[in-house]
Amino acid sequence: EELRAAGSWDERFAVAADLLRRRTADRSPVDPEVAHTWRTTLVSRGRVRVEDLADEVGWSRKRLSARFHAQLGITPKRAGRLVRFDHAAHLLAAGLAPATVAFECGYADQSHLHREVGAFTGLTPTAVAGAPWLAIDDVAWPGQSPGA
Incomplete structure (x- = not known):
């Protein structure tokens, strides 16, 4: 709360x-x-x-x-959604296309990814990909940093 x-x-x-x-x-x-x-x-x-x-x-x-x-x-269940969203956000920030991120993260389709991103942030996947608050955490998701 x-x-x-x-x-x-x-x-x-x-x-x-x-x-x-x-x-x-x-x-x-x-x-x-x-x-x-x-x-x-x-x-x-x-x-x-x-x-x-x-x-x-x-x-x-x-x-x-x-x-x-x-x-x-x-x-x-909520923890799983958050962890999956976090991974998806990092992949988006690393430059992967939303369709690829949806597949890699186990979302049913790109629309499902879009709904989840919107539910957690109020933003679109494209906006999240360019969000300054999203720091790539190479410890949490090795190999997902830009240029990796």
Whole structure:
């Protein structure tokens, strides 16, 4: 809710940093199943089904979603969408065509990519590709930097 209320990207990052500081100070343990789900979501770049993750950790989809949300603040499905969007945004910034990005990131088609980009940013894929706030993170997505 705080992120949604933030009026700018700087405010959103400040809210996220504050949440992480509070979480660290509380030393709230994360269930190993939740940590596994997060790691798998990152490694798959958001292209893993929540049902499959629940099967992997031996929990129901409902329990996994509830524990993940309680500990990380978003559902595993939303986390997957965010990770996939992040990867797509970096590919767009690296100069790949939207149709290619849609395919590489597992979107059903270019229109699906367009809707997701719009949902997260309010921008078109072309606008996101040229957005100054998008820094290519070569650690997160090796080989995706311009010129790589």
